[in-house]
Amino acid sequence: MTTKKSETKSSGKFERPDGRKVNELRPIWAKVGVVPNADGSAIYASGDTIAIAAVYGPKQMHPQHSQNPEKGTLRCTYLMNSFSVNERIKPGPNRRSMEISKITEWALEPVLMLKDFPSQVIDVHINIIQADAGTRCAGINAASMALAHAGVPMKSLVTSVSAGKLDKTLVIDLDKEEEDFEEGEGPTDIPLSFTGDGKITHMQLDGKISPAQLKEAVEMARESAKEIHKIQVKALKDSVEGDKK
Amino acid sequence: MITPKINGDVIKKYLNEGKRFDGRGFDEFREIIIEPNVSKKAEGSARVKIGKTEVIVGIKMDIGTPYPDSMDKGNLITSAEILPMSSDRIELGKPGFESIEIGRITDRVLRESGFIDFKGLCIKEGEKVWNLYVDIYSINDDGNLLDAAGIGAVAALKWARMPKYDEETGKADYHEHRDELPLDENVPISLTFHKVGDHFIIDPNREEEDFSETRITLGSKKGIISSIQKGESHQVSVEDFGKVLDRMEVVWKEVLKSIEKQIEKNKK
Numbered sequence A: 001m002t003t004k005k006s007e008t009k010s011s012g013k014f015e016r017p018d019g020r021k022v023n024e025l026r027p028i029w030a031k032v033g034v035v036p037n038a039d040g041s042a043i044y045a046s047g048d049t050i051a052i053a054a055v056y057g058p059k060q061m062h063p064q065h066s067q068n069p070e071k072g073t074l075r076c077t078y079l080m081n082s083f084s085v086n087e088r089i090k091p092g093p094n095r096r097s098m099e100i101s102k103i104t105e106w107a108l109e110p111v112l113m114l115k116d117f118p119s120q121v122i123d124v125h126i127n128i129i130q131a132d133a134g135t136r137c138a139g140i141n142a143a144s145m146a147l148a149h150a151g152v153p154m155k156s157l158v159t160s161v162s163a164g165k166l167d168k169t170l171v172i173d174l175d176k177e178e179e180d181f182e183e184g185e186g187p188t189d190i191p192l193s194f195t196g197d198g199k200i201t202h203m204q205l206d207g208k209i210s211p212a213q214l215k216e217a218v219e220m221a222r223e224s225a226k227e228i229h230k231i232q233v234k235a236l237k238d239s240v241e242g243d244k245k
Numbered sequence B: 001m002i003t004p005k006i007n008g009d010v011i012k013k014y015l016n017e018g019k020r021f022d023g024r025g026f027d028e029f030r031e032i033i034i035e036p037n038v039s040k041k042a043e044g045s046a047r048v049k050i051g052k053t054e055v056i057v058g059i060k061m062d063i064g065t066p067y068p069d070s071m072d073k074g075n076l077i078t079s080a081e082i083l084p085m086s087s088d089r090i091e092l093g094k095p096g097f098e099s100i101e102i103g104r105i106t107d108r109v110l111r112e113s114g115f116i117d118f119k120g121l122c123i124k125e126g127e128k129v130w131n132l133y134v135d136i137y138s139i140n141d142d143g144n145l146l147d148a149a150g151i152g153a154v155a156a157l158k159w160a161r162m163p164k165y166d167e168e169t170g171k172a173d174y175h176e177h178r179d180e181l182p183l184d185e186n187v188p189i190s191l192t193f194h195k196v197g198d199h200f201i202i203d204p205n206r207e208e209e210d211f212s213e214t215r216i217t218l219g220s221k222k223g224i225i226s227s228i229q230k231g232e233s234h235q236v237s238v239e240d241f242g243k244v245l246d247r248m249e250v251v252w253k254e255v256l257k258s259i260e261k262q263i264e265k266n267k268k
Helices: A002-010 A095-111 A135-149 A211-244 B005-016 B097-112 B145-159 B206-210 B238-265
Strands: A028-032 A040-046 A049-060 A073-080 A120-130 A159-166 A169-172 A187-194 A200-209 B032-036 B044-050 B053-064 B075-082 B122-124 B128-140 B161-166 B171-180 B189-196 B199-202 B212-221 B224-231
Touching: A028 A135, A028 A211, A040 A135, A049 A135, A073 A095, A073 A135, A095 A120, A095 A135, A095 A200, A095 B097, A120 A135, A135 A159, A135 A187, A135 A211, A159 A200, A159 A211, A169 A211, A187 A211, A200 A211, A200 B097, A200 B238, A211 B238, B005 B189, B005 B199, B005 B206, B032 B145, B032 B238, B044 B145, B053 B145, B053 B161, B053 B171, B075 B097, B075 B145, B097 B128, B097 B145, B097 B189, B097 B212, B097 B224, B128 B145, B145 B189, B145 B212, B145 B238, B189 B206, B189 B238, B199 B238, B206 B212, B212 B238
Parallel strands: A073 A120, B075 B128
Antiparallel strands: A028 A040, A040 A049, A049 A120, A159 A169, A159 A187, A187 A200, A200 B224, B032 B044, B044 B053, B053 B128, B122 B128, B161 B171, B189 B199, B189 B212, B212 B224
16 A cells, blocks of 8 residues: 555656666566575575575584574674675675674574574575675575575565665665665665564664654565565475476 | 573563563663763763763774765764673673674764764865764663763764864874864764563663563654664564654654753863
8 A cells, every 4th residue: 555655656756767666676586496515595686686595504503612502593694795896895704794694693583493493503604796785685585595495494484675765755675876876865775674474573774764754665665575575485486396397 | 690581571570560670661761971071082072871881982083085985075984892891791802793783883873864964074075084983982881882872972973173184294183173073963863672571662771681682773863764773683563663663753852852961061
């Protein structure tokens, strides 16, 4: 409902650089089973943003003093390739990547039954091979699919998408050009992640937005997450059917 | 010391009855005290106490080069360090994730709110700009270091005086401080809601924060939200998040009042 409202509000006035509708996602491409050595893996591309995720585990946590006898540990590592953006990034972890790694853990943990895996660890490695905004969302989507592909028990998939505001218009799934938008109120970027039943497991925001419009943006993101969820499920089903053949 | 689980159970039971251990309401801060100039060598500094929680924030400036994507703007570098002195649970060594996150969230509260006029920190476009360092240190951790860091950063910036730019050497002259920083008159507020049991509360003390399942930090200026970080892994329904936003629209004014009172009182 809410999505429709903002669409009419903006029609005629505002056009996105790539001509997308306000609630239109970039073309998505997803596939599981892309890293043969891993227990589970997935690639998720949204427009020009591409993320690969690989899962190892659940396995014994080493060193032993890091083990948690009450529940298993989810350990995510988000890493952007040095060549994934115009200005080369110094290889290795930095403060931004450490924060996104943690955010990814927080986004995924609510759907995992970590209590069933005491003293174990599930490693999730995320690599961004090409970045055009929305890399943390792409990483979370890939990671969620990779966990399912690895057969890790989950209550649902986690689906991540960014809502945004360009000047006064609410939009979905900002690309890099839109993230650098400078007119009017400028860009607002709101990456969000949802469980299968639409609960928020991750939210960040940078920009300028009123509480009322933010509520609208969250609803829009929740709608778009449903579309992405279908694509994630299809990719997982396709892999099973591929195995049968 | 780690808070025993039984304390958490009692805290949650109290919250269900609408009560907190120290008698505060769910949307009530502890007393906020802000003192200026805790360190003379800094361009500006502040000590913030929220109840027993204490942080000090210092501003330093030097001359740097602009980033390629902002040739006419100064640079903001925010860092936080939770010092081992501030509680018995912090281990020595390089900053842990909690410190990094406090630095990054505070950075975004300042940057995204438009509080700092970065163009006003440009000396020569494309060549020389001011680096503005906001460094946060915890002195005593009794919960809510996050909001204390945000408040301290704002106060320290408000009180800071820029060093003189020496045309001849091309360096900063720290013997002469005169101009105020180019800041917006409206200050940003960092406000964190913590979910403890079934309820959201603000400004948790250490024990309450130990049982926080998730938190939402809202950075805002004049009621317009400019940054958000949801921390920790518990899920939140869209409806509950809406309620947090409704409460934030009331609470930010109260917090602003107590901050502005303290800043005015100590104005040089």
